[in-house]
Each structure stands twice: as structure tokens, then as C-alpha cells.
Amino acid sequence: MYYFDHCASTPPKKEVVRTMAEVMERHYANPSSLHRAGLESAKLLARARAVIADAFGTGANNWTFTSGGTESNNMAILGAARQNKGRGRHLVTTRIEHASVYETFAALEAEGFRVTYLPVKEDGRIDPEQVEAALADDTILVSVMHVNNETGAVQPIAAIGKLLRGRSHTLFHVDGVQSAGKLPIRLVEWGIDLFTASAHKIGGPRGSGLLYAREGVALAPVLAGGGQEAGMRPGTENVPAIVATAKAFRMALEEQPERSRKMRDLRQRLVGMLRDIPQLRLNGRESVLDESGEIAMAPHIVHFSYPGMKPEVVIHMLEERGFLVSTQSACSSKSSKPSRVLEAMGMPPAIASSGIRVSFGDEHDEQAVASLSRALRDTVAALAPLERKEGRIETT
Structure with missing residues (x-):
């Protein structure tokens, strides 16, 4: 797992x-x-x-x-x-x-x-x-x-x-x-x-x-x-x-510089792989650094939406494949309301209601991220019939 x-x-x-x-x-x-x-x-x-x-x-x-x-x-x-x-x-x-x-x-x-x-x-x-x-x-x-x-x-x-x-x-x-x-x-x-x-x-x-x-x-x-x-x-x-x-x-503060470098590489790999899954939409910047070189995104978090699909469906299908991710924050994960954070970012309801969060830890490596990416592609493919049945929800 x-x-x-x-x-x-x-x-x-x-x-x-x-x-x-x-x-x-x-x-x-x-x-x-x-x-x-x-x-x-x-x-x-x-x-x-x-x-x-x-x-x-x-x-x-x-x-x-x-x-x-x-x-x-x-x-x-x-x-x-x-x-x-x-x-x-x-x-x-x-x-x-x-x-x-x-x-x-x-x-x-x-x-x-x-x-x-x-x-x-x-x-x-x-x-x-x-x-x-x-x-x-x-x-x-x-x-x-x-x-x-x-x-x-x-x-x-x-x-x-x-x-x-x-x-x-x-x-x-x-x-x-x-x-x-x-x-x-x-x-x-x-x-x-x-x-x-x-x-x-x-x-x-x-x-x-x-x-x-x-x-x-x-x-x-x-x-x-x-x-x-x-x-x-x-x-x-x-x-x-x-x-x-x-x-x-x-321990955490002593290891922070090396942890940040490692997490940044993993995040870039996962974000790159998400580009190949058109049904998924990344929320936030792609790069950890902004145009001025300042840190704009945390290296240990990737957040994306599957517009028109309930996030709990995606989460449970990923769990069946051996991957544990979350929706919103743990404190709000059982709420069916759209994410207040995504709404504040100007996201439409289809995106604000379908957010998925992936957050890395010290045990993760490139192989783990590659495996997660394959599981995401398999999950999206498995949900395709449901998408066609219900129809895609416009995100703009």
C-alpha cells in the first residue's frame, strides 16, 4: 500500500x-x-x-x-x-x-x-x-x-x-x-x-x-x-x-534542505505525468518556483481535479489499486461541499467539487510516483464509461 x-x-x-x-x-x-x-x-x-x-x-x-x-x-x-x-x-x-x-x-x-x-x-x-x-x-x-x-x-x-x-x-x-x-x-x-x-x-x-x-x-x-x-x-x-x-x-529541520530537493523532483515528475491525462486538471502552478525564483508551490503537494467526477469515487478506486490519497484537507474530507479554497481561486463548481490531493513523504521515490501515475491512468480509463453515461460537465 x-x-x-x-x-x-x-x-x-x-x-x-x-x-x-x-x-x-x-x-x-x-x-x-x-x-x-x-x-x-x-x-x-x-x-x-x-x-x-x-x-x-x-x-x-x-x-x-x-x-x-x-x-x-x-x-x-x-x-x-x-x-x-x-x-x-x-x-x-x-x-x-x-x-x-x-x-x-x-x-x-x-x-x-x-x-x-x-x-x-x-x-x-x-x-x-x-x-x-x-x-x-x-x-x-x-x-x-x-x-x-x-x-x-x-x-x-x-x-x-x-x-x-x-x-x-x-x-x-x-x-x-x-x-x-x-x-x-x-x-x-x-x-x-x-x-x-x-x-x-x-x-x-x-x-x-x-x-x-x-x-x-x-x-x-x-x-x-x-x-x-x-x-x-x-x-x-x-x-x-x-x-x-x-x-x-x-530531525525535520536538519533534513529540510535535502527533503525539499527530493520532494521537488517527485512533484515535477507527477505534474508532468498528469499532463498526459486530459481528464485531470492541475490546481495551482506547475512549477515550485515562480518567475522571480521565489518558492510559489510546496514541493510535497500536488492538487488536481477530475471535473464532473465525485472525488470519493476516485479515492476509493485508487485505494483498491493500493494508493491512499485524499480530498480537500483531512478536517474537511467528509464534506460534500465544494472546496472553499478552490472557490476562492475562482474555480467553477465542477472543479471546486472534485479536488484530489497527493502529498509526499520521505518513503516515496520515483518508482512510487510512476506507480501512482499508472494507477491514475487506469482509474480514469475505468471511469470513462461512467463519464460517457453522465456526460462531461463543463469546467469553464
Whole structure:
């Protein structure tokens, strides 16, 4: 079985599993306890925070451990908005954000905040000039994802961070769940104030995530309870998962340059093979790099549509052939509605309702991509009678 759904979740690395099992077995004491066993757990917690900080090039106190990307995004956005509402109530985000961001902004609208949702171009990317045009005197937060979880479109984070410099009352949040360990990330250089990541996207344990907050950035706590994680995330820390998370991120960031090169080659091969299947339509740019040489598409994601065909039909037929892919994001895969992301890119209903996502992992090679391409051709050929029976749906 070929697993091509790494954007949804990745198989945990063996080294990470061993580390987590060892800590679970030996260091089960509460890190808040004052006895020796508790102090040993606290030391492991501090060490894990230092490993994360070193991997990202920041201070250790900038990091909070959470239960995953969704909680991190909620803590960053809700915390920033509520903490700074005295300075303003205007927020800026995009129409293509992950549900954990998009729905959080909707909740803030119900609290009386004004939200500007920026459109994207046909390739799924926003224009930094539109961000600048949307800013108002009372804008307190701009939130833009780094890599779109459906199409793989990469947003111009460095350019946005540059235009926000000098606006001390406007915080910049970046959802990095699909980019950490896959693309270069420069938190300080790019002027990022808040950054979120998730361990199970890079070979780490599920239910473990990160929230970065630049020095001096204060957030209103979302949860009430004890004083763990500097009062930001009350509740007994999951020390085994946190230590395993630190190991996973250290490994992922060390391996990122080579991983990006490998994934880029695999993506180019699959995109080239998709050109030979006229029923399928690639969503987003063909090339990883844009005309200026900037990274425009994530190297580990290929997204395409089969207009007029239900995506679950394609997914199940590929699974019968030994290939696991997905539709939309894992959080939205059971929805029959057209993709909100593809609609924002201006795609007609036939395309927006039939998206398929392929996402690569470390185990994939040229042979795996070639096998997937053959399976796609066989699947399309097998569905041809159904197409003729129902008639092709116009895509323009």
C-alpha cells in the first residue's frame, strides 16, 4: 500500500517512537511536582523547549507546547485579538485559511471584531499589496498561512512581514503547520510575531503542537487553570509527547534542505505525468518556483481535479489499486461541499467539487510516483464509461 496523504498525518519516525516510549516508561512524574521524579520530568521539559528553540533559531521562552495546530492557531488568534482589543478591533486574514483559523476569525466577528478576508489569485497566492491596502489604523492582527493545506500554494510571508515592520500595534501570525520541516522558515528575519506548528505532520506524535510568540508579545489565555506553560496552556504537560515532538522537529529541520530537493523532483515528475491525462486538471502552478525564483508551490503537494467526477469515487478506486490519497484537507474530507479554497481561486463548481490531493513523504521515490501515475491512468480509463453515461460537465 502506498500512502500519499502526508498532509493529513505522517507515519511517526522510529526514533521518535522509541524516544516517546522510553520517556513514558521512565519519566511518568508530573513536572510540576517538587520531588526528585517531578524535577527530572521538568528538566526533560526544559530540554525539549531548548531543542525546539535551537532548531528554529529563537529563545527557549518563546515556545509554548500545545495539543496541536488547531489549539495553537486558536491560542494565537483569540489570544492576540482579545489582548489587544483596546488598541483596535480590525483583523486581516485570507479566504483560504485552514478551518482552525477561518472559523476562529468567524468567532471573533461574533465578538464584535471586524475581519477583512483577502482574496487570492488564480494560483492560490495572495498579493502583498492587497495586505497593505487592507491595513487600517486599528488593525491589530494579520494572519496568513505559509502553505495552503489543500493546493500547496506558498504565501509571500517574508514580503508581508516586511511591509508590517514599523506597525508595532499590528501582530503577524503565520500558520506553519504544512511548512515546518518542508520549507525554510526564518521567524525572526521575516518579522513573524506568532507561529504555529504540529508534530504529526513531520513524523512526530499526534496531539502535540507548538506556538511561537516573539519576545514581548502578550496573549490573553484561552484556557483557565494552573500556571503551566507560563500560564498560557494550563494542564499537566504531556512530557513524553513533548520530548518526542522536540526530537521530530530537530530531525525535520536538519533534513529540510535535502527533503525539499527530493520532494521537488517527485512533484515535477507527477505534474508532468498528469499532463498526459486530459481528464485531470492541475490546481495551482506547475512549477515550485515562480518567475522571480521565489518558492510559489510546496514541493510535497500536488492538487488536481477530475471535473464532473465525485472525488470519493476516485479515492476509493485508487485505494483498491493500493494508493491512499485524499480530498480537500483531512478536517474537511467528509464534506460534500465544494472546496472553499478552490472557490476562492475562482474555480467553477465542477472543479471546486472534485479536488484530489497527493502529498509526499520521505518513503516515496520515483518508482512510487510512476506507480501512482499508472494507477491514475487506469482509474480514469475505468471511469470513462461512467463519464460517457453522465456526460462531461463543463469546467469553464
